[in-house]
């Protein structure tokens with residue numbers, strides 16, 4: 001048997017050698033070609049102006065010159081495009097040279113004599129004559145069988161329908177530097193042995209691609225194309241993010257003629273996560289899609305007018321503030337502002353604004369009102385009510401601009417203009433002179449004419465002064481959005497809007513205070529933008545064809561509904577885990593993910609549930625799932641490690657001392673990435689100040705954009721989405737973690753661990769551990 005295996009390996013290795021030989025030949029040919037192409041580009045750039053005819057004497061000559069320049073630059077960009085293309089192919093081939101393929105299936109199509117050996121790798125490779133495939137790209141239709149079937153009957157879809165047949169063999173390889181390290185023949189899923197190999201690796205500060213071991217249910221996410229909304233509920237570590245990134249690569253391959261990386265946008269949870277996933281697509285030979293956090297989007301729309309609270313500050317507030325009356329009002333506000341009910345309220349309120357209630361700002365020039373808000377309001381409501389509000393706003397804008405023009409003329413002869421003119425420095429004067437000359441407003445002679453000079457300067461001064469005002473009017477800043485938003489609270493009371501929270505009035509007051517200070521809390525940012533769009537006209541992102549939302553449990557129903565409206569042409573892939581809901585709105589069941597059925601038309605959505613967890617050892621998965629009250633059935637991947645340790649210590653100094661010991665132990669065991677997870681940023685900073693005296697470590701804060709291997713200390717909510725070899729829960733005591741709405745946060749923190757999990761506590765351990773079976777952890781007391 002062993003002999004057979006050796007023989008198989010030998011035969012396969014000689015196949016690998018042959019493939020590498022072909023790759024090498026192709027690479028040499030390509031290097032020759034890229035060399036000449038590069039020279040071409042360099043010489044084209046050098047001689048660019050020699051080869052174009054520049055003659056600007058006559059209008060006809062100008063046209064000819066223009067055409068000549070255009071032709072030359074088209075030629076250059078054509079060459080550059082070919083060079084980029086060749087460079088990409090060269091890169092792909094170089095990668096294939098080290099590991100040409102990772103899988104093979106032998107497939108006998110129904111009605112055919114011959115069984116075809118299909119080797120599957122990161123990219124396609126043709127033989128030297130470019131006739132036969134030596135390797136198929138993992139995203140090719142035929143390769144889907146590798147992920148979807150065990151040996152036996154199998155099928156794959158082509159443009160002309162399904163191809164049926166028999167899969168006679170399914171084999172996996174790990175090939176490094178051209179040598180087969182391991183090889184397995186596998187059954188239903190991509191073999192456990194292979195996964196064991198991959199998953200026993202150390203955590204990395206960058207996510208890796210998983211193409212060689214994609215599981216069947218993950219493949220369904222990657223290739224699914226039927227519906228507009230693909231919604232994935234997957235437990236911690238089930239490969240949601242991984243599947244999402246491979247799906248981007250798949251879409252870029254499948255629709256390569258019409259989809260570019262910048263047509264795809266990923267909303268990720270925080271900037272650090274952006275860098276964590278940044279390597280996957282380049283590893284797969286594709287460009288990265290656009291990435292942003294939803295908060296960055298909100299900032300992009302609101303930053304000029306307000307200081308917008310970021311979501312981490314909101315969580316920090318909720319986790320570290322005394323649960324007093326003010327806290328309760330804020331919490332009730334957060335919940336309501338997350339709901340579809342609030343969105344419907346805004347819709348109704350906008351209907352009301354159609355007839356009355358719009359608020360505008362006075363328009364002042366040099367501290368004097370020259371159009372007052374009542375006048376604008378009157379004009380707005382004098383317009384035909386059948387015209388939509390955004391269209392009426394445009395009419396108002398044009399009317400205001402006209403008034404501004406009149407104002408501009410009125411101001412020119414005024415005294416202040418003369419005063420300013422006299423104060424003009426020589427430099428300013430010259431600037432005006434040059435500017436006016438550029439605009440061909442005078443000839444050299446006429447500027448010497450005193451009256452004319454005076455007039456032109458006055459025009460220039462007034463125009464300059466009025467410019468910022470014009471900009472404001474053009475950007476519709478004359479609408480008093482903060483007051484409009486604030487008024488909604490009183491309006492809802494007056495109009496008996498149903499099911500308002502008990503403390504609605506207080507919520508309104510708090511919101512009003514915040515707006516007066518030109519601040520916008522995170523929970524208000526989306527509703528505020530929504531109402532802004534309703535009044536000013538929607539901002540639609542039609543260039544985005546596919547939107548990915550990761551950690552989707554953090555989005556409120558309101559946010560989802562809003563996102564759906566601003567990306568009307570996008571397909572969406574929405575991935576999350578309701579058990580990892582950490583925001584106040586989502587822990588209290590106002591998670592958009594939990595309510596996806598009412599948010600997206602059922603006939604347009606496809607739901608996939610992932611229950612298998614690949615990140616953590618069996619022991620960590622079994623321990624962590626017991627923290628949850630509605631215990632999900634999470635199936636751990638069969639990888640063993642030691643049980644989590646729950647350790648009692650005496651007090652904070654003792655806690656720090658034991659943590660230092662534990663870190664040293666983990667380091668001596670070879671754990672490379674170790675995270676000490678604290679609950680809040682406040683706790684993190686305090687712990688860092690003590691612990692870093694003894695151990696060098698990285699402090700992770702909300703501003704951190706990337707992290708390095710080694711020891712780090714991090715607040716719980718920033719750790720989501722990422723993973724570490726070993727996790728230490730800094731202080732899992734009952735006085736730190738006890739509020740029911742913090743249970744999922746505690747769970748999320750524990751599920752970041754791949755191989756080792758330790759929890760320390762002082763006094764009583766968190767009640768979240770009460771229901772965890774004592775057989776699932778090792779209890780230790782250092783007290």
Ligand SMILES: Nc1ncnc2c1ncn2[C@@H]1O[C@H](COP(=O)(O)OP(=O)(O)OP(=O)(O)O)[C@@H](O)[C@H]1O
Pocket residue numbers: 195198199208210213214215218234235236237238239240241242243577580614615720721722723751
């Ligand atoms: N098919 C697979 N083959 C190899 N590794 C996998 C596979 N699926 C997932 N993994 C690994 O499991 C770990 C968790 O994956 P990932 O981060 O994508 O999960 P997730 O569902 O997004 O997790 P969470 O919701 O907890 O953040 C990663 O290390 C990933 O590489």
